[in-house]
Amino acid sequence: MSSTDYQSGREALGGRLRELRAGAGLQGKELAERLGWQRSKVSRLELGKQTATASDLEAWALALDAPGEVADLHSRLRGLDSQQRSWRRQLARGHRAVQDRYVVEYRRTSTVRGYEATVIPGLFQTPDYARHLILLNAELMQSPRDTDEAVNARMRRQEVLYEGDKTFRILVWEGALHALIGPAEVMAGQLDRLIGLPQISLGIVPLGAPLTLSPKHGFWIFDEEQVVVETINTELTLESTEDITLYGRAWDRLEESAVHGQQARRLTGRARASLDLN
Structure with a gap:
């Protein structure tokens, strides 16, 4: 995959993570506290500046009490590897x-x-x-x-x-x-x-x-x-x-x-x- 396509996919994944967080009514800082992460990591993932791991995505969904989103997030991550x-x-x-x-x-x-x-x-x-x-x-x-x-x-x-x-x-x-x-x-x-x-x-x-x-x-x-x-x-x-x-x-x-x-x-x-x- 070209670097442009990969980055576009990563930004799309970040956008979905941001939607889930906002839908749960949480600020980035609050989610970072739940996950035990630095606030900067939440920001980098949402802006597509860092590639999430499968465990990152699972932790994100569970922290938002949205386990049903795990499969979709994992699918989006695998799509980056096309x-x-x-x-x-x-x-x-x-x-x-x-x-x-x-x-x-x-x-x-x-x-x-x-x-x-x-x-x-x-x-x-x-x-x-x-x-x-x-x-x-x-x-x-x-x-x-x-x-x-x-x-x-x-x-x-x-x-x-x-x-x-x-x-x-x-x-x-x-x-x-x-x-x-x-x-x-x-x-x-x-x-x-x-x-x-x-x-x-x-x-x-x-x-x-x-x-x-x-x-x-x-x-x-x-x-x-x-x-x-x-x-x-x-x-x-x-x-x-x-x-x-x-x-x-x-x-x-x-x-x-x-x-x-x-x-x-x-x-x-x-x-x-x-x-x-x-």
Whole structure:
């Protein structure tokens, strides 16, 4: 997370602490006396000039006879630990370093739940599809071109698909099957790859399926311990219990609308048949 975002979050937490104190009808000095703290500590926490610890927040709530606020305060504190990485900074020397990091991440993960709304997931990409996607991204971000190295690293990531101790449950919005990343021949090869995947749980969310959640953006849940979300300019890593639970619930709702097996292959085949290969 950038220093500005972190400070904004810390100030927001301080504002909530101040609201709770004022709501209890206490002055800062009175609360400090109850807690056995220096008055300056209460002030620093409320102004966002000091980061509270989990025990600080619990003591604060209990001193105000508001134990029901502890969970919310802890959640706000964990939110400060969310990591936000700028793509511009990550790609300053090219794309390979990012791909290498993903290789490590997937190798140390046992269970992955993922969802993509606009592209075929990197785990399933052909080299040609990956190459066009990386080139498009490099042009957008105006980053150095290390395309061959980045593609090779992305292909190394796919080795985890054949490791027997891992579980992959992946969902793809049907629109991604029709998004032309490169020429029709590239898309044809990519869709053939999807149809011939090894025994992996791949679900397609059909365009006409009843939904209990809009498709939104892609996200990946690793071992139910962290969620990675990619936007145009940043990569977010979320680790709070609340965030992981929320994204898990979103994945479950999308999975309810997905089709698998032969039905998924039929949708993929239909997308391939729609390509103009002449």
